[in-house]
Every structure is written in C-alpha cells, then in structure tokens.
Amino acid sequence: MFHGGVIAALADTAGGYAATTLYREDVSFLTIEFKINFLRQAKGEKLIAKATVIKGGATLTVAQTDLFTVNDGKETQVATSLITLMKASR
Template sequence: MSLIFDPQIAERVRASFERQHAMRLIRATFPVVEQGRTEIHLPHWQGVEQQHGFVHGGVVGMIADSAAGYAAMTMVPATDSVLTVEFKLNLMAPADGEKLIARGQVVRPGRTLIVTKADVFAIKDGKETLCGLMQQTIMVMHGKVEK
C-alpha cells in the first residue's frame, strides 16, 4: 500500500460518499478527507432522533462506520474497494447537540484487513462531548471497484 497521498484518492473517496444514498437520507456531509483520516458531519434534526430527542444510536453507528470505512478507503489503490466486516460501538453519552462529528482514522493498514477507529462527538454550545467510540475491521476487496 502506498503511503504517499494522491489527491485523486480524495476525489474517488468523495465520489463514493456521494453514491451512498443513506448518507444523503440523514443529511450527512463529508468535509474532511485526508490520508488515513476522514470526518462526517451530521446536523441534529427530528428525522434522526430517538424517543428522548437524542440522535439515535443506530445513526451514530452509521456515521462512525462510514467515517472509519472511508478512512480505510484512502489507503487502497483505485482498483480495489473496501467493505466493513466487523465493528464494535460503545455509546459513551447521549448524542445531544446541534450536530455530530464522526472522525474516522486508520489504526493499522494491511493488504487484506485494515483496522480503523471512529470517535463520534456531539457538539453543543461549541463544546465537544464524546458520545460514540468504535473499532472496526475492514476487508480490502482486491480488483473489485464500486458500482
């Protein structure tokens, strides 16, 4: 795997995010793409809330999975794609804020498996509160590009 970041990788990863209809459905945005690191931002709105008014834990997991998965995607060649095979999510605090930020990061790149993590923060009155912590395993699908 290359450790030199190619700007075309960022374009390819952003294009993949745009094809993910689930991210559009929840109004998520993708402002940060760097080698081994990404961020997904999610506004808090009624459509992603659970019964107490917090962002639903499933949605927290959704943005954590995508942020960490896309961090992994920045580490593979354009001829390959990635797929989540496992993740563990700890919900540390209610996802209560004006928006959430999921910060994905590659922990260990590999040829077949990539280990990643994501921290999800609720932003309220300018203060970040860790509300989700995820560890993930990504499988590199050699020679298989996205549709």
C-alpha cells in the first residue's frame, strides 16, 4: 500500500517534469498551487504517474497528473491532481 504523501510527491514531481518539456533551455519550476483527489486505496506492486501539460504560459503552467497502481500488469487509477507551476528565474 502506498502512502498518500508518496502519491502526492510523485504527482507533483511528474507535473514539474512535464512542464519542463515545453522549453529547450534548462528551466525549473516552483509549485504554487496543488490539488489532489485520492480515488481509492493505492494497493499495488508499482506506482506510476502520467502527467500532461494542460496549459503552458510564459510564467504559469498548469499540469494534470494521473496516478496508477499496477497489479499483475493491470493499471488502476488511484489519484488525480491539478498543479499550477511558476517558471523560476535563475
């Protein structure tokens, strides 16, 4: 069983990496808003995240991450999140 904190951390990390795919240069992002819905208990052999950028912008980017457990090769969605990220200046 995966802990909710682990699920949330993976959701945030995957959303951040998805946001970086919009830029050629090395950029980093800060999470400024994060919402997660836990859909069911996360019992499984593996936990995977699939993140998609909903809207990319010059300053703010919104990403959605869906999280799944894997049991005997079958994926079951256990959570979904919506993340707003701000492009960090270097």
